Amino acid sequence: MTALLENPTTGRLRPGFEGNNISFAIGFKHISYLAEAAVLHHFREAGLSAGELYRRHGLGFDVVDVHSRLGALLAVDDEVEAQVTPTTKDGEDRLRFKVEMFVERDGKRVKCAGSTVRVALRIDDHIKAEEPWPAGLERFATARLGTGERRDVAATPLPYGEFTAGRGTTADPVLAELVGDTNAFGWRWRMPYFYCHFNERVQMSGFLRIMEEAEDLFLADRGLAIKQVLDGRGWIPVVTQSRIELLDETVMEEELYTVYTVENIFKSLLYTHRMDCYVLRDGQLVKTATGTITHGYLTETAPNQWEMADMDEATLAALSTPRKAAA
Incomplete structure (x- = not known):
C-alpha cells in the first residue's frame, strides 16, 4: 500500500486520435482521459492493476471525481509525461491523486494540463473475490x-x-x-x-x-x-x-x-x-x-x-x- 498511497509515479502517454477534432489540437475530454490513464498506470506500478483488482478481489476501479485545467495546447502527436502524486489524506475513504502533464516545446518542458482525480473501489456482487483485499485497502472499498x-x-x-x-x-x-x-x-x-x-x-x-x-x-x-x-x-x-x-x-x-x-x-x-x-x-x-x-x-x-x-x-x-x- 505504500507504493499506492505514498510513492509518485511517472508514465509516458499519448492522447487518443479521436480527440483531434480541430486542426492538430486535442479536445478537453481527452485531457481527463489521460489523467485517468495516468492513475491507472500508477495502480499498475503499485501491483494493483484494475483488471486484477476486479478479478482477484472483486473491486471495481471507479473514477468518481476529475477536475482538469488546460495550461497549454496539447497536440495530436505529443508524448505526454504524466506525473502522478498521491494526495489521499488520513481518514479519507476515496483515493486522491494530483496529475501533472508535461510536453516538450522547442526543447523546453512545458506543463500542458493538471488534474485532480479521486477513485473509489466499488465492491462488485457480480463475481466472487478469489482473494482477500490487500491490507490497507478496506477503507476505500464501498458497496x-x-x-x-x-x-x-x-x-x-x-x-x-x-x-x-x-x-x-x-x-x-x-x-x-x-x-x-x-x-x-x-x-x-x-x-x-x-x-x-x-x-x-x-x-x-x-x-x-x-x-x-x-x-x-x-x-x-x-x-x-x-x-x-x-x-x-x-x-x-x-x-x-x-x-x-x-x-x-x-x-x-x-x-x-x-x-x-x-x-x-x-x-x-x-x-x-x-x-x-x-x-x-x-x-x-x-x-x-x-x-x-x-x-x-x-x-x-x-x-x-x-x-x-x-x-x-x-x-x-x-x-x-x-x-x-x-x-
Whole structure:
C-alpha cells in the first residue's frame, strides 16, 4: 500500500486520435482521459492493476471525481509525461491523486494540463473475490458509489420509445419541470452499454462524453451550432477547465436527465455551465452526477495559429437568453 498511497509515479502517454477534432489540437475530454490513464498506470506500478483488482478481489476501479485545467495546447502527436502524486489524506475513504502533464516545446518542458482525480473501489456482487483485499485497502472499498440527492417530481415522463430513439429528446414534462425559467437546456437520453463498465454502471469517461454532447446540443438549440459558427465566424469552442463528480450510480440503459445551466459569462471571453444529471427511481429524481465546464472560443488568426475570440453581441445574447423547455 505504500507504493499506492505514498510513492509518485511517472508514465509516458499519448492522447487518443479521436480527440483531434480541430486542426492538430486535442479536445478537453481527452485531457481527463489521460489523467485517468495516468492513475491507472500508477495502480499498475503499485501491483494493483484494475483488471486484477476486479478479478482477484472483486473491486471495481471507479473514477468518481476529475477536475482538469488546460495550461497549454496539447497536440495530436505529443508524448505526454504524466506525473502522478498521491494526495489521499488520513481518514479519507476515496483515493486522491494530483496529475501533472508535461510536453516538450522547442526543447523546453512545458506543463500542458493538471488534474485532480479521486477513485473509489466499488465492491462488485457480480463475481466472487478469489482473494482477500490487500491490507490497507478496506477503507476505500464501498458497496455503492455515493447516495445522490433525491427530489420529488410532479411531472410524469413521456414514454421514451424504442432503443433506436437516436439522441434522446429535449421535450419532456420532467425536463420542463427541472429547467423551469432558468437559463438552462434539458436533455433526456438512455445510457448505452458502451458508456458503462463492470457490467452495470456509467463510468467517468461516459459522463465526460455526456458533458460534451450536452454542450453540442445546447449550442445548436441557441442557434450557435458548432459547424455553422466555425464556417461563418471562424470560431471553435475551447475548454479551459472542467470538473465532474459522481454522486450516485447511473445504471446501463437508465434514462438520464441532463440539465445544462449557464452560470456565468465573463465579459466577452468565457462562459461557464453547470451540468446536473438525474435518473428517475421510484417516482423520485436521484442526482447521480454534477459538474462544471468553462468555455470560450478560439479563432484562427493565421494557419494553425489560434487566439481567444471576443464574443459578439449576438452570441452573448444567445447564451444569456433562457429558452423554455418543451413539455
